[in-house]
Amino acid sequence: MSTFQQAxxxxxxxxxxxxxxxxxxxAVALFGMVxxxxxxxxxxxxxxVGVSAAAGFLIVALLLSSILSLEESFRxxxxxxxxxxxxxxxxxxxxxxxxxxxxxxxxxxxxxxVLLPLTAIFFSLELDGANLxxxxxxxxxxxxxxAAPGTLYASMTSRxxxxxxxxxxxxxxxxxxILMAGVRSFDLILRGDAMSQLKGWTLLLAAFDLVYWVLxxxxxxxxxxx
Amino acid sequence: xxxxVITRSLGKRFGRKWALAHVDLExxxxxxxxxxxxxxxxxxxxxxxxxxxxxxxxxxxxxLGSSPQQPGSEARSHLSLVGHQxxxxxxxxxxxxxxxWNRLGGRRKSVAELENLLAEAGLAADRDxxxxxxxxxxxxxxxxxxxxxxxxRVVLLDEPFSALDRAGREWLLSTLxxxxxxxxxxxxxxxxxxxxxxxxxxxxxxxxGQISWQGSLGDLESAS
Numbered sequence: 001m002s003t004f005q006q007a008x009x010x011x012x013x014x015x016x017x018x019x020x021x022x023x024x025x026x027a028v029a030l031f032g033m034v035x036x037x038x039x040x041x042x043x044x045x046x047x048x049v050g051v052s053a054a055a056g057f058l059i060v061a062l063l064l065s066s067i068l069s070l071e072e073s074f075r076x077x078x079x080x081x082x083x084x085x086x087x088x089x090x091x092x093x094x095x096x097x098x099x100x101x102x103x104x105x106x107x108x109x110x111x112x113x114v115l116l117p118l119t120a121i122f123f124s125l126e127l128d129g130a131n132l133x134x135x136x137x138x139x140x141x142x143x144x145x146x147a148a149p150g151t152l153y154a155s156m157t158s159r160x161x162x163x164x165x166x167x168x169x170x171x172x173x174x175x176x177x178i179l180m181a182g183v184r185s186f187d188l189i190l191r192g193d194a195m196s197q198l199k200g201w202t203l204l205l206a207a208f209d210l211v212y213w214v215l216x217x218x219x220x221x222x223x224x225x226x
Numbered sequence: 227x228x229x230x231v232i233t234r235s236l237g238k239r240f241g242r243k244w245a246l247a248h249v250d251l252e253x254x255x256x257x258x259x260x261x262x263x264x265x266x267x268x269x270x271x272x273x274x275x276x277x278x279x280x281x282x283x284x285x286x287x288x289x290l291g292s293s294p295q296q297p298g299s300e301a302r303s304h305l306s307l308v309g310h311q312x313x314x315x316x317x318x319x320x321x322x323x324x325x326x327w328n329r330l331g332g333r334r335k336s337v338a339e340l341e342n343l344l345a346e347a348g349l350a351a352d353r354d355x356x357x358x359x360x361x362x363x364x365x366x367x368x369x370x371x372x373x374x375x376x377x378x379r380v381v382l383l384d385e386p387f388s389a390l391d392r393a394g395r396e397w398l399l400s401t402l403x404x405x406x407x408x409x410x411x412x413x414x415x416x417x418x419x420x421x422x423x424x425x426x427x428x429x430x431x432x433x434x435g436q437i438s439w440q441g442s443l444g445d446l447e448s449a450s
Contacts (some may be wrong), residue, residue, distance in 0.1 A: 080315070
């Protein structure tokens with residue numbers, strides 16, 4: 001079995017566990033929705049300011065929801081030391097990382113169809129087909145940029161006391177480039193791209209994704225050492 | 227003949243406390259070694275070091291000529307560990323659990339073969355029940371099914387008889403006897419030397435992380 005096949009098998013296992021614990025998965029989506037509701041009440045949700053804020057709130061809602069999703073992913077691994085059971089097999093740790101990161105990525109992407117329409121409603125966004133497609137693509141890139149470092153840090157903090165606090169403290173600073181590039185890109189789609197900056201920001205987002213997926217995969221086995 | 231398991235001056239420190247220090251062991255193929263000691267003496271740490279789940283602070287471990295410390299290493303494909311934890315996912319069924327270990331372990335057993343393993347473990351009727359609904363004895367049986375699935379050359383067991391009923395203990399003993407007869411080296415940490423007696427011929431006593439006595443199983447009682 002190749003490393004790629006092992007990764008797909010681990011991802012399948014994680015998605016199955018996510019489906020079986022779907023009440024918890026739904027709670028993550030609900031948390032994202034509540035976050036957006038709070039933001040929409042906290043800031044004037046109409047006019048230019050509202051449109052500008054919507055981009056930021058959407059990515060922040062994704063980031064906050066991701067913490068719950070990532071913690072759950074490793075709670076299942078530590079419950080009966082199930083991850084150790086996998087490590088006792090001749091499995092490449094890189095496969096475990098990419099399997100778990102792919103599953104986390106899929107779960108974050110699935111928040112898109114929930115949070116994007118809600119943002120459009122709360123912040124009175126006018127979206128056409130082309131805008132929606134661009135937003136969906138950016139959502140995928142933003143989710144990828146959070147899933148890889150999130151998986152690495154969730155693994156690191158899974159055996160730490162107070163991991164609920166430690167994980168966001170470690171993850172949020174690292175995702176600042178994703179936050180910045182994501183917010184700018186979303187904003188340019190929603191308010192228009194008069195200076196043709198969208199391509200540059202999107203490429204920056206994709207570049208960080210690539211760096212994170214390569215680097216975190218290489219570092220993952222270090223997080224397993226005791 | 228080269229021993230299947232060798233430790234040289236093995237030690238592990240957690241913070242300031244040495245859980246294990248200067249442990250030298252050799253277990254040959256087909257041998258059974260019983261590890262006894264009080265709670266907290268270092269038995270579980272020793273088994274986790276042998277399985278490569280812990281990095282030693284001192285010394286080294288050799289399993290069939292290579293180190294098990296590296297995840298995915300060759301040594302890990304020849305060893306099985308069944309400990310206090312079952313390494314189980316609560317939301318998976320026994321059949322899904324075996325399928326996961328089977329595929330990720332690089333084995334190609336069919337579903338029918340996996341079902342047979344479950345039947346031998348007495349879990350055939352519960353093949354589609356999630357592990358979260360299992361009793362501790364059923365969990366133990368499922369964890370121990372790993373031995374039949376992996377057919378390892380080095381078997382590491384931490385309190386293998388706990389939570390098992392009489393039929394479960396007999397099934398486990400027959401599995402271990404078969405593995406041993408096939409050349410597997412067994413290392414069994416147990417508080418119950420009498421139950422482990424049929425599969426072990428040597429014993430070591432660990433006290434405060436160090437080997438305080440070793441000899442034949444027959445001499446263990448008089449040494450206590």
